[in-house]
Amino acid sequence: MGWAALAGSLAALTLGCAHLQAQPVDPMPAPYANQGNTPSQAPALTSELTQAHLDFGFALFEQLRQASPDNNVLVSPTSVALALAMAYNGAGGETQTAIAAALRLRGLDLDQINQGSQALTQHLTQLDPEVALDIANSLWVNQDLPVRADYIERMQAVYGAAVAALDxxxxxxxxxxxxxxxxxxxxxxPTIVDELPADQLLVLVNAVYFKGAWSEAFEPEQTRDRSFTLANGETIQHPLMAQRGDYLYLETDQFQAVSLPYGNESLSFEVILPAQGTDLADLAAELTPENWQSWMGDLRSRPGQIQLPKFQFDYEADLIPALQALGMGIAFEPGRADFSGLSKLEAFINQVRHKTFIEVNEAGTEAAAATAIGIMPTSIAMPPEDPFEMVVDRPFVAAIRDRSTGALLFVGAIVDPS
Structure with a gap:
């Protein structure tokens, strides 16, 4: 069973031209991690990049959802975008232009992308001392092949990348x-790469880990088996958690949406439930960045009751077909791809693997993502309203987002919580 990018039922990072060759393993720098700092406002230079991540994330999610419409899907736009940003730093010419277009970077220059990625990463990982949110990057280079030292230094300085030379x-x-x-x-x-060819030039890896407790936990004794209707119309019995309270909520003719906060309420879990008779695919078609931002902006506090499935699943995907569809095809073509910014060898991307995990229960949510990019040489407050009731008993979309910047950590579609 797959995950649709935390969106099941739409429950919504100098040595000039010198090269590194056969270098010893560098000490592993610590990943960006929540150090218990007090929450801060979003740093400068994140708004345009966060908007680009949002646009890219929904475009990537829709490609993956369409490829597996009957399965759960879960993608971390933050993880994929940061990994691709590291690859972008080594690209040139038409390849760099294509990656920028796929990432929806809209004219941001390299310094803006790198400074924005660094600022956004630091902001997210220091957002809430009550939530574990870690982001880490690494660069694994072939000990026998040349990789530009200035590229490696930039990955260490800007992305905090751990670096090692391997056989x-x-x-x-x-x-x-x-x-x-x-x-x-x-x-x-536990794994992100399988067997690697001996002449693999390098592998770029990003990892994201999230664990947050609900601001108001669900009472386990309120959880009981209830009906959940699958996309094919079949009804199963599955544990649904239940809770009453005041929530940020929105209801339209098309859907119900509720926002469930974690910790100090900087981060939240967004659930979008299609209205009865509305297909998940129809709602997903409306899931554009513009609509998403409008919906999130229209959420208002309202008393009500929520019933939400407990669920846990893993998801993995080869992202090359989706990225090709988003306009990045040249990066995967031997002889055409240009990665002259990271090596004097002609090279192309030969793999982009993405894996995610999520568990939602009465205490909160745990989620993780990893993205690996392999690069291969070509040759060598409103008036009170009536309480709402929202029973998430059919496929829905879900997401984990930062409420201040709008950064989309995970987005997915849940069609089968079992």
Missing amino acids: FGTPAATERINRWVKENTRDRI
Whole structure:
């Protein structure tokens, strides 16, 4: 069973031209992590980049949802965008232009992208001391092939990337990368790469880990098996949690939407439930960045009751077909791709793997994501309203977002919570 980018039922990062060759392993810098700082306002230079991440995230989500309309889907736009930003730093010419277009960067220059990525990462990981939110990057290079030292330095300085030189012809290389991913997702994603060719030039990896307790936990004794209607019309019995309270809520002819906050309420879990008789695909077609921002802006506090499924699942996808559809095809073409910013060798992207995990229960939500990009040489407050009732008993969309910047950490479609 897949995950649709935390959106089930729409429940909604100098040495000039010198090269690195056969360098020893550099010490692993600590990932960006929540250090218990008090929440701060969004740093400068994040708004345009956050908007680009939002646009890219919904476009990527829709590509993946269409590829698996009957399965759960879960994608982390933040993880994929940060990994692609690192690849973008090494791209040139038409390849760089294509990556920028896929990422919806709209004319941002390299310094703006890097400074914005750094500022957004620091903002997210310091947002709420009550929530665990860690973002880590790493760069794994072939010890026998040339990678520009200035590129490596930039990845370390801007993206906090851990760097190591490996012998990709040995199983130990894959094991090392997977161990790093497992550690930085707290065991939730144990592997991200399989066997790597001996002449793999490098692998870029991003990992995101999130664990947040609801601001108001669900009472376990209120959880009981209730009916949930699958997309095919079949009804199953599944545990639904239940709670009453005041929530940010929106209801239209098309859907109900509710926002469930974590911790100090900087981050929240968004659930969008299609109206009875409205298909999830029809609602997903309306899930544009403009509509999303309008819907989030229209949420108003209102008393009511929510019933929400408990669920847990893993999702994985090869992102190359989706990224090709978004206009990045040249980056995957040997002989046409240009990654002259990271190596003197001709090179192209030969893999983009994305894996996610999510668990939603009475206490809160745990979610993790990892993205690996392999680069291969070509040759070598309103008046009181009536209480609402929202029973999430059919496919829905879900998302985890930062309420201040709108940054979309996860978005997915849940069609089967079992």
